[in-house]
Amino acid sequence: MSEIRHNWTKEEILTIYNKPLMELLYEAASIHRLHHDPNTVQVSTLLSIKTGGCPEDCGYCPQAARYHTNVEGNDLMSVQQVKAQALRAKSSGSSRVCMGAAWRNVKDGEEFDQVLEMVRTINKLDMEVCCTLGMITENQAKRLAEAGLYAYNHNLDSSEDYYKEVISTRGFEDRLQTIDNVRKTNVTVCSGGIIGMGEAIEDRAGMLVALSTLNPQPESVPINALVAVEGTPLEDQKPISIWEMVRMVATTRIVIPETQVRLSAGRTEMSREGQALCFFAGANSIFAGDKLLTTPNPDVNEDMEMFKLLGLNPQKPFIKKMQPQTVEAANSQYQALGEKPKWSRPEHKIERNEVAKVKAKAVK
Ligand code: SF4
Numbered sequence: 001m002s003e004i005r006h007n008w009t010k011e012e013i014l015t016i017y018n019k020p021l022m023e024l025l026y027e028a029a030s031i032h033r034l035h036h037d038p039n040t041v042q043v044s045t046l047l048s049i050k051t052g053g054c055p056e057d058c059g060y061c062p063q064a065a066r067y068h069t070n071v072e073g074n075d076l077m078s079v080q081q082v083k084a085q086a087l088r089a090k091s092s093g094s095s096r097v098c099m100g101a102a103w104r105n106v107k108d109g110e111e112f113d114q115v116l117e118m119v120r121t122i123n124k125l126d127m128e129v130c131c132t133l134g135m136i137t138e139n140q141a142k143r144l145a146e147a148g149l150y151a152y153n154h155n156l157d158s159s160e161d162y163y164k165e166v167i168s169t170r171g172f173e174d175r176l177q178t179i180d181n182v183r184k185t186n187v188t189v190c191s192g193g194i195i196g197m198g199e200a201i202e203d204r205a206g207m208l209v210a211l212s213t214l215n216p217q218p219e220s221v222p223i224n225a226l227v228a229v230e231g232t233p234l235e236d237q238k239p240i241s242i243w244e245m246v247r248m249v250a251t252t253r254i255v256i257p258e259t260q261v262r263l264s265a266g267r268t269e270m271s272r273e274g275q276a277l278c279f280f281a282g283a284n285s286i287f288a289g290d291k292l293l294t295t296p297n298p299d300v301n302e303d304m305e306m307f308k309l310l311g312l313n314p315q316k317p318f319i320k321k322m323q324p325q326t327v328e329a330a331n332s333q334y335q336a337l338g339e340k341p342k343w344s345r346p347e348h349k350i351e352r353n354e355v356a357k358v359k360a361k362a363v364k
Pocket of ligand 1 (some may be wrong): 054055056057058061062063064101102103104134
């Protein structure tokens with residue numbers, strides 16, 4: 001159960017998603033403890049470094065130029081502005097900064113050079129730096145890697161089938177190609193999706209098939225709940241229930257056990273109890289700051305109060321792995337389940353921390 005598998009089928013994932021809730025939670029929490037410290041949650045900050053005016057037609061996105069939303073467009077931020085915001089994020093507990101630009105794809109030139117400089121600058125602050133800039137070529141991925149990029153985000157959004165219902169200006173294959181380009185470097189992959197866009201549960205499972213069968217699996221999987229914004233084609237979608245979010249988080253944790261599961265858009269609609277269930281089910285990252293690109297997000301002080309209430313600690317940068325005693329705790333849970341835990345790691349070429357080695361040794 002704890003092995004990294006790259007051959008999940010849609011039927012298997014649906015069976016997991018539809019399990020009785022208590023069983024699903026127990027299994028997800030057990031796997032979570034085997035691979036992660038359950039009391040540590042990474043706080044990340046998402047900065048919109050270039051907002052609005054995007055030529056794409058993603059049906060959920062208020063930044064698409066063709067939709068009439070209240071989003072005000074902004075040119076690319078300066079390196080100094082980004083540095084100031086990153087420092088502020090760091091002082092309020094963030095260990096990762098994700099910079100988002102509303103571009104279809106990256107174009108070589110002055111603006112990309114400026115983004116590379118932002119990456120170098122944040123890197124010097126000892127924070128994980130991630131970018132989400134649209135499609136990139138292999139060469140652009142290499143340049144980002146050379147600048148010290150830690151992660152590149154490119155979401156699959158939904159299943160291959162449902163993707164076509166939401167976006168027409170580029171295909172699912174294009175998305176996979178960008179992920180593949182990133183994989184040719186030592187930059188880690190962040191890729192997830194959105195639930196609540198009108199997709200069937202089969203599509204949620206389909207998206208998890210696409211993500212879990214990547215080899216290596218993504219190091220980070222954001223799970224977003226749609227924030228239906230007026231003026232977008234998905235403006236009338238009803239909010240998903242917390243139970244759907246909990247099931248999606250738990251299923252992601254089970255099929256992609258090593259990844260950082262990120263509770264992303266839609267947190268303002270979730271109670272603390274709901275978020276606590278998501279953390280129990282294996283979510284181990286939140287985005288901080290009052291805005292998530294352009295949509296509302298809980299205030300950072302409220303999040304810190306929630307952390308205190310739940311006894312959670314913000315994760316330090318570059319260390320996502322668990323402590324050995326957590327392995328032991330997890331092993332006893334597996335024994336209670338009648339299963340023999342077996343440690344395994346993805347054959348990933350990047351090993352940026354020492355804690356993983358301590359953990360592997362402890363399990364032997
Ligand atoms: S999600 Fe990204 S690519 Fe799609 S419209 Fe919005 S900014 Fe453009």
